Amino acid sequence: MNNVFLSEYLFESAPSLELDNTGREKRSWIKDPIVILVIRLILASVFIYAATQKIGKPLLFADEIRMYGILTGGPLLYIISIVLPWMEIFCGLSLISGIFMRGAALILAVFNLAFIFVISFRSVLIIRNEGTPFMSIFFDCGCGFGATYAWKKLIEDALLLAGAVLIFAAPPYRFVFYPRRKRREL
Amino acid sequence: MSSMKRITGAIFQAAAVIVISVAVSFIHNALSSNGIDPFRKIDQVPVVDDSADFGADGIRIITLEKLKEVIDSGGVVIDSRSAAEYRNGHIPGAVLLDYYEFGRQMDNVIPLLDFEEEFAIYCSGPLCEDSSMLARELYTLGYRKILVFKGGVERWEEEGLPLAAGGI
Numbered sequence: 171m172n173n174v175f176l177s178e179y180l181f182e183s184a185p186s187l188e189l190d191n192t193g194r195e196k197r198s199w200i201k202d203p204i205v206i207l208v209i210r211l212i213l214a215s216v217f218i219y220a221a222t223q224k225i226g227k228p229l230l231f232a233d234e235i236r237m238y239g240i241l242t243g244g245p246l247l248y249i250i251s252i253v254l255p256w257m258e259i260f261c262g263l264s265l266i267s268g269i270f271m272r273g274a275a276l277i278l279a280v281f282n283l284a285f286i287f288v289i290s291f292r293s294v295l296i297i298r299n300e301g302t303p304f305m306s307i308f309f310d311c312g313c314g315f316g317a318t319y320a321w322k323k324l325i326e327d328a329l330l331l332a333g334a335v336l337i338f339a340a341p342p343y344r345f346v347f348y349p350r351r352k353r354r355e356l
Numbered sequence: 357m358s359s360m361k362r363i364t365g366a367i368f369q370a371a372a373v374i375v376i377s378v379a380v381s382f383i384h385n386a387l388s389s390n391g392i393d394p395f396r397k398i399d400q401v402p403v404v405d406d407s408a409d410f411g412a413d414g415i416r417i418i419t420l421e422k423l424k425e426v427i428d429s430g431g432v433v434i435d436s437r438s439a440a441e442y443r444n445g446h447i448p449g450a451v452l453l454d455y456y457e458f459g460r461q462m463d464n465v466i467p468l469l470d471f472e473e474e475f476a477i478y479c480s481g482p483l484c485e486d487s488s489m490l491a492r493e494l495y496t497l498g499y500r501k502i503l504v505f506k507g508g509v510e511r512w513e514e515e516g517l518p519l520a521a522g523g524i
Contacts, residue, residue, distance in 0.1 A: 248394035256381035273369020
Protein backbone atom coordinates (compact mmCIF):
# COMPACT_ATOMS: atom_id res chain seq x y z
CA MET A 171 0.00 0.00 0.00
CA ASN A 172 2.78 2.38 -0.78
CA ASN A 173 1.14 4.00 -3.72
CA VAL A 174 -2.58 4.26 -3.20
CA PHE A 175 -4.33 6.26 -5.85
CA LEU A 176 -7.69 7.92 -5.34
CA SER A 177 -9.09 5.71 -8.07
CA GLU A 178 -8.24 2.67 -5.96
CA TYR A 179 -10.38 4.04 -3.18
CA LEU A 180 -13.28 4.87 -5.46
CA PHE A 181 -13.32 1.76 -7.63
CA GLU A 182 -12.70 -1.48 -5.87
CA SER A 183 -10.88 -4.41 -7.35
CA ALA A 184 -12.20 -7.95 -7.49
CA PRO A 185 -11.81 -9.86 -4.24
CA SER A 186 -9.24 -12.42 -3.41
CA LEU A 187 -11.13 -15.48 -2.29
CA GLU A 188 -10.68 -17.08 1.10
CA LEU A 189 -10.56 -20.84 0.82
CA ASP A 190 -11.32 -23.35 3.54
CA ASN A 191 -9.18 -26.46 4.03
CA THR A 192 -11.12 -28.49 1.46
CA GLY A 193 -10.34 -25.89 -1.17
CA ARG A 194 -13.89 -24.51 -1.27
CA GLU A 195 -14.56 -20.84 -1.02
CA LYS A 196 -15.46 -19.69 2.49
CA ARG A 197 -18.49 -17.52 2.28
CA SER A 198 -21.78 -17.45 4.16
CA TRP A 199 -25.02 -17.11 2.18
CA ILE A 200 -25.48 -13.59 3.49
CA LYS A 201 -22.34 -12.56 1.65
CA ASP A 202 -23.39 -14.30 -1.54
CA PRO A 203 -23.14 -11.79 -4.39
CA ILE A 204 -26.61 -12.76 -5.64
CA VAL A 205 -28.17 -12.13 -2.22
CA ILE A 206 -26.34 -8.83 -1.99
CA LEU A 207 -27.48 -7.94 -5.52
CA VAL A 208 -31.12 -8.60 -4.59
CA ILE A 209 -30.77 -6.44 -1.46
CA ARG A 210 -29.18 -3.71 -3.57
CA LEU A 211 -32.05 -3.73 -6.07
CA ILE A 212 -34.68 -3.65 -3.30
CA LEU A 213 -33.00 -0.73 -1.53
CA ALA A 214 -32.44 1.09 -4.81
CA SER A 215 -36.08 0.79 -5.88
CA VAL A 216 -37.37 1.89 -2.47
CA PHE A 217 -35.19 4.98 -2.40
CA ILE A 218 -35.60 5.95 -6.04
CA TYR A 219 -39.38 5.64 -5.77
CA ALA A 220 -39.41 7.64 -2.53
CA ALA A 221 -37.26 10.34 -4.11
CA THR A 222 -39.48 10.72 -7.18
CA GLN A 223 -42.39 11.52 -4.86
CA LYS A 224 -40.68 14.62 -3.49
CA ILE A 225 -38.11 15.67 -6.04
CA GLY A 226 -38.70 19.19 -7.37
CA LYS A 227 -41.20 19.93 -4.60
CA PRO A 228 -38.86 21.45 -2.01
CA LEU A 229 -41.54 23.47 -0.22
CA LEU A 230 -43.81 20.49 0.17
CA PHE A 231 -40.96 18.39 1.51
CA ALA A 232 -39.86 21.23 3.80
CA ASP A 233 -43.37 21.25 5.29
CA GLU A 234 -43.12 17.54 5.96
CA ILE A 235 -39.74 17.94 7.64
CA ARG A 236 -41.14 20.81 9.75
CA MET A 237 -43.80 18.51 11.14
CA TYR A 238 -41.07 16.76 13.13
CA GLY A 239 -40.56 19.93 15.14
CA ILE A 240 -36.78 19.53 14.99
CA LEU A 241 -35.99 21.86 12.11
CA THR A 242 -38.68 24.48 11.53
CA GLY A 243 -37.01 27.03 9.31
CA GLY A 244 -33.81 28.53 8.05
CA PRO A 245 -31.47 27.64 5.19
CA LEU A 246 -30.61 24.17 6.53
CA LEU A 247 -34.27 23.08 6.27
CA TYR A 248 -34.50 24.23 2.65
CA ILE A 249 -31.10 22.82 1.69
CA ILE A 250 -32.12 19.42 3.07
CA SER A 251 -35.42 19.58 1.21
CA ILE A 252 -33.59 20.36 -2.04
CA VAL A 253 -30.68 17.92 -1.71
CA LEU A 254 -32.06 14.88 0.13
CA PRO A 255 -34.29 13.53 -2.67
CA TRP A 256 -31.38 13.76 -5.13
CA MET A 257 -29.09 11.98 -2.72
CA GLU A 258 -31.64 9.17 -2.55
CA ILE A 259 -31.68 9.02 -6.37
CA PHE A 260 -27.91 8.89 -6.70
CA CYS A 261 -27.54 6.35 -3.89
CA GLY A 262 -30.15 4.21 -5.65
CA LEU A 263 -28.37 4.49 -9.02
CA SER A 264 -25.11 3.71 -7.32
CA LEU A 265 -26.52 0.55 -5.74
CA ILE A 266 -27.85 -0.58 -9.11
CA SER A 267 -24.68 0.14 -11.06
CA GLY A 268 -22.19 -0.84 -8.39
CA ILE A 269 -20.29 2.41 -8.88
CA PHE A 270 -19.41 3.94 -5.50
CA MET A 271 -21.70 1.27 -4.08
CA ARG A 272 -20.10 1.04 -0.65
CA GLY A 273 -20.22 4.81 -0.22
CA ALA A 274 -23.89 4.87 -1.18
CA ALA A 275 -24.59 2.07 1.32
CA LEU A 276 -22.82 4.10 4.00
CA ILE A 277 -24.96 7.16 3.22
CA LEU A 278 -28.18 5.13 3.24
CA ALA A 279 -27.20 3.51 6.55
CA VAL A 280 -26.66 6.95 8.08
CA PHE A 281 -29.96 8.19 6.56
CA ASN A 282 -31.91 5.28 7.99
CA LEU A 283 -30.35 5.74 11.41
CA ALA A 284 -31.41 9.40 11.23
CA PHE A 285 -34.92 8.45 10.04
CA ILE A 286 -35.31 5.99 12.91
CA PHE A 287 -34.15 8.65 15.35
CA VAL A 288 -36.49 11.40 14.10
CA ILE A 289 -39.51 9.10 13.79
CA SER A 290 -38.94 7.90 17.37
CA PHE A 291 -38.51 11.49 18.49
CA ARG A 292 -41.78 12.54 16.88
CA SER A 293 -43.58 9.49 18.29
CA VAL A 294 -42.38 10.31 21.80
CA LEU A 295 -43.66 13.89 21.37
CA ILE A 296 -47.04 12.60 20.21
CA ILE A 297 -47.25 10.15 23.14
CA ARG A 298 -46.35 12.93 25.59
CA ASN A 299 -48.61 15.61 24.14
CA GLU A 300 -51.64 13.61 23.06
CA GLY A 301 -51.37 10.40 25.07
CA THR A 302 -51.79 8.29 21.92
CA PRO A 303 -50.72 4.66 22.48
CA PHE A 304 -47.54 3.84 20.55
CA MET A 305 -49.21 1.30 18.27
CA SER A 306 -51.82 3.88 17.18
CA ILE A 307 -49.40 6.62 16.19
CA PHE A 308 -50.13 7.39 12.57
CA PHE A 309 -48.56 10.14 10.51
CA ASP A 310 -47.03 11.00 7.17
CA CYS A 311 -43.30 10.68 7.73
CA GLY A 312 -42.61 12.62 4.53
CA CYS A 313 -40.74 9.61 3.21
CA GLY A 314 -42.74 9.48 0.00
CA PHE A 315 -45.05 6.55 0.79
CA GLY A 316 -47.89 8.48 2.41
CA ALA A 317 -49.18 8.30 5.97
CA THR A 318 -48.69 5.07 7.90
CA TYR A 319 -48.26 3.72 11.43
CA ALA A 320 -45.02 4.83 13.08
CA TRP A 321 -44.21 1.30 14.25
CA LYS A 322 -44.45 -0.02 10.68
CA LYS A 323 -42.16 2.73 9.48
CA LEU A 324 -39.65 1.97 12.23
CA ILE A 325 -39.54 -1.72 11.26
CA GLU A 326 -39.21 -0.77 7.60
CA ASP A 327 -36.36 1.62 8.31
CA ALA A 328 -34.62 -0.95 10.53
CA LEU A 329 -34.78 -3.47 7.65
CA LEU A 330 -33.44 -0.90 5.20
CA LEU A 331 -30.66 -0.10 7.66
CA ALA A 332 -29.79 -3.79 7.92
CA GLY A 333 -29.75 -4.03 4.11
CA ALA A 334 -27.43 -1.03 3.82
CA VAL A 335 -25.07 -2.51 6.43
CA LEU A 336 -24.98 -5.85 4.56
CA ILE A 337 -24.12 -4.10 1.29
CA PHE A 338 -21.47 -2.07 3.08
CA ALA A 339 -19.93 -5.17 4.63
CA ALA A 340 -20.18 -7.33 1.49
CA PRO A 341 -16.95 -8.57 -0.11
CA PRO A 342 -15.62 -6.08 -2.64
CA TYR A 343 -16.57 -6.37 -6.29
CA ARG A 344 -15.86 -3.95 -9.01
CA PHE A 345 -18.59 -2.31 -11.10
CA VAL A 346 -20.89 -5.18 -10.56
CA PHE A 347 -24.25 -5.16 -12.17
CA TYR A 348 -24.18 -8.92 -12.38
CA PRO A 349 -21.74 -10.24 -9.80
CA ARG A 350 -18.62 -11.80 -11.28
CA ARG A 351 -16.32 -14.24 -9.63
CA LYS A 352 -12.78 -13.65 -10.67
CA ARG A 353 -9.79 -15.22 -9.06
CA ARG A 354 -6.99 -12.83 -8.52
CA GLU A 355 -3.75 -13.86 -10.22
CA LEU A 356 -1.21 -15.02 -7.69
CA MET B 357 -7.90 -5.13 0.38
CA SER B 358 -7.56 -4.33 4.04
CA SER B 359 -10.70 -3.42 5.95
CA MET B 360 -9.19 -0.05 6.84
CA LYS B 361 -8.73 0.74 3.18
CA ARG B 362 -12.28 -0.39 2.46
CA ILE B 363 -13.71 1.92 5.08
CA THR B 364 -11.59 4.86 3.89
CA GLY B 365 -12.65 4.01 0.35
CA ALA B 366 -16.33 4.01 1.36
CA ILE B 367 -15.95 7.45 2.93
CA PHE B 368 -14.33 8.77 -0.26
CA GLN B 369 -17.13 7.22 -2.31
CA ALA B 370 -19.80 8.67 -0.03
CA ALA B 371 -18.19 12.09 -0.37
CA ALA B 372 -18.26 11.71 -4.16
CA VAL B 373 -21.98 10.77 -4.12
CA ILE B 374 -22.73 13.74 -1.85
CA VAL B 375 -20.83 16.19 -4.07
CA ILE B 376 -22.63 14.93 -7.20
CA SER B 377 -26.05 15.04 -5.48
CA VAL B 378 -25.54 18.54 -4.10
CA ALA B 379 -24.38 19.83 -7.48
CA VAL B 380 -27.24 18.24 -9.44
CA SER B 381 -29.89 19.21 -6.88
CA PHE B 382 -28.86 22.85 -6.84
CA ILE B 383 -28.76 23.01 -10.63
CA HIS B 384 -32.18 21.36 -10.80
CA ASN B 385 -33.49 23.73 -8.12
CA ALA B 386 -32.23 26.74 -10.05
CA LEU B 387 -33.90 25.59 -13.28
CA SER B 388 -37.13 24.19 -11.81
CA SER B 389 -40.24 26.37 -11.67
CA ASN B 390 -40.82 25.07 -8.15
CA GLY B 391 -37.27 25.90 -7.14
CA ILE B 392 -36.73 27.90 -3.98
CA ASP B 393 -34.10 30.19 -2.53
CA PRO B 394 -32.68 28.24 0.42
CA PHE B 395 -31.98 31.51 2.18
CA ARG B 396 -35.55 32.69 1.84
CA LYS B 397 -37.48 34.00 4.79
CA ILE B 398 -40.59 32.02 5.65
CA ASP B 399 -43.77 33.49 4.18
CA GLN B 400 -42.69 36.20 1.84
CA VAL B 401 -46.35 36.83 1.10
CA PRO B 402 -47.39 40.42 1.67
CA VAL B 403 -49.37 40.27 4.90
CA VAL B 404 -52.05 42.80 5.65
CA ASP B 405 -53.36 42.89 9.19
CA ASP B 406 -56.47 41.00 10.20
CA SER B 407 -58.77 44.05 9.83
CA ALA B 408 -61.33 44.49 7.07
CA ASP B 409 -59.07 46.18 4.55
CA PHE B 410 -57.21 44.21 1.91
CA GLY B 411 -54.93 47.16 1.25
CA ALA B 412 -52.82 47.21 -1.85
CA ASP B 413 -51.52 43.67 -1.44
CA GLY B 414 -54.78 41.83 -1.84
CA ILE B 415 -53.92 38.98 0.52
CA ARG B 416 -55.12 38.79 4.08
CA ILE B 417 -54.40 36.32 6.85
CA ILE B 418 -57.65 35.39 8.54
CA THR B 419 -58.85 33.70 11.72
CA LEU B 420 -61.15 30.70 12.03
CA GLU B 421 -64.11 33.01 12.76
CA LYS B 422 -63.61 34.82 9.46
CA LEU B 423 -63.28 31.50 7.64
CA LYS B 424 -66.64 30.40 9.09
CA GLU B 425 -68.17 33.66 7.86
CA VAL B 426 -66.86 33.01 4.35
CA ILE B 427 -68.27 29.47 4.39
CA ASP B 428 -71.65 30.68 5.72
CA SER B 429 -71.92 33.34 3.05
CA GLY B 430 -71.25 30.73 0.36
CA GLY B 431 -67.70 31.84 -0.44
CA VAL B 432 -65.23 29.52 -2.14
CA VAL B 433 -62.75 27.71 0.09
CA ILE B 434 -59.66 26.22 -1.53
CA ASP B 435 -57.64 23.30 -0.15
CA SER B 436 -54.06 23.80 -1.37
CA ARG B 437 -52.75 20.43 -0.19
CA SER B 438 -52.26 17.27 -2.25
CA ALA B 439 -55.14 15.20 -3.63
CA ALA B 440 -54.34 12.35 -1.19
CA GLU B 441 -54.49 14.65 1.81
CA TYR B 442 -57.70 16.16 0.46
CA ARG B 443 -59.30 12.73 0.16
CA ASN B 444 -58.30 11.84 3.73
CA GLY B 445 -60.19 14.81 5.11
CA HIS B 446 -60.83 18.40 4.11
CA ILE B 447 -62.92 21.29 5.36
CA PRO B 448 -66.47 20.55 4.13
CA GLY B 449 -67.24 22.36 0.89
CA ALA B 450 -63.60 23.07 0.07
CA VAL B 451 -62.35 22.55 -3.48
CA LEU B 452 -58.98 21.03 -4.26
CA LEU B 453 -56.23 23.11 -5.85
CA ASP B 454 -52.85 21.58 -5.08
CA TYR B 455 -50.23 24.29 -5.36
CA TYR B 456 -47.91 21.86 -7.14
CA GLU B 457 -50.61 20.78 -9.59
CA PHE B 458 -51.77 24.30 -10.32
CA GLY B 459 -51.58 23.99 -14.10
CA ARG B 460 -53.57 20.77 -14.15
CA GLN B 461 -56.18 21.59 -11.49
CA MET B 462 -56.82 25.29 -12.05
CA ASP B 463 -59.54 24.62 -14.62
CA ASN B 464 -61.73 23.11 -11.89
CA VAL B 465 -61.34 26.09 -9.60
CA ILE B 466 -60.90 29.24 -11.67
CA PRO B 467 -64.53 29.23 -12.92
CA LEU B 468 -65.69 29.27 -9.28
CA LEU B 469 -63.71 32.38 -8.43
CA ASP B 470 -64.87 35.94 -8.83
CA PHE B 471 -62.51 38.90 -8.83
CA GLU B 472 -64.97 40.82 -6.65
CA GLU B 473 -65.66 38.04 -4.16
CA GLU B 474 -63.55 36.96 -1.22
CA PHE B 475 -62.31 33.39 -1.16
CA ALA B 476 -60.22 31.53 1.38
CA ILE B 477 -57.23 29.21 1.02
CA TYR B 478 -55.83 26.83 3.62
CA CYS B 479 -53.31 24.00 3.97
CA SER B 480 -52.40 21.57 6.75
CA GLY B 481 -51.57 23.96 9.56
CA PRO B 482 -49.84 27.12 10.75
CA LEU B 483 -46.43 25.91 9.56
CA CYS B 484 -47.32 24.95 5.99
CA GLU B 485 -46.67 27.40 3.20
CA ASP B 486 -48.74 25.99 0.35
CA SER B 487 -51.71 28.27 1.07
CA SER B 488 -49.52 31.38 1.00
CA MET B 489 -47.72 30.22 -2.14
CA LEU B 490 -51.05 29.55 -3.88
CA ALA B 491 -52.30 32.97 -2.76
CA ARG B 492 -49.32 34.58 -4.45
CA GLU B 493 -49.94 32.56 -7.60
CA LEU B 494 -53.57 33.72 -7.70
CA TYR B 495 -52.47 37.26 -6.94
CA THR B 496 -50.43 37.26 -10.13
CA LEU B 497 -53.61 36.28 -12.01
CA GLY B 498 -55.27 39.46 -10.76
CA TYR B 499 -57.22 38.35 -7.71
CA ARG B 500 -57.15 40.96 -4.94
CA LYS B 501 -59.53 39.54 -2.33
CA ILE B 502 -57.60 36.51 -1.21
CA LEU B 503 -57.97 35.21 2.33
CA VAL B 504 -55.39 32.84 3.75
CA PHE B 505 -56.52 30.77 6.71
CA LYS B 506 -53.16 30.09 8.35
CA GLY B 507 -54.61 27.80 11.02
CA GLY B 508 -55.36 25.22 8.35
CA VAL B 509 -56.80 21.79 8.98
CA GLU B 510 -54.93 21.61 12.29
CA ARG B 511 -56.80 24.59 13.76
CA TRP B 512 -60.09 23.35 12.29
CA GLU B 513 -59.68 19.99 14.00
CA GLU B 514 -58.62 21.60 17.28
CA GLU B 515 -62.04 23.24 17.42
CA GLY B 516 -63.61 19.80 17.07
CA LEU B 517 -65.10 20.69 13.69
CA PRO B 518 -65.85 17.83 11.29
CA LEU B 519 -63.83 17.06 8.16
CA ALA B 520 -65.28 15.70 4.95
CA ALA B 521 -63.58 12.72 3.30
CA GLY B 522 -63.39 11.64 -0.33
CA GLY B 523 -64.75 14.05 -2.88
CA ILE B 524 -62.50 13.38 -5.85
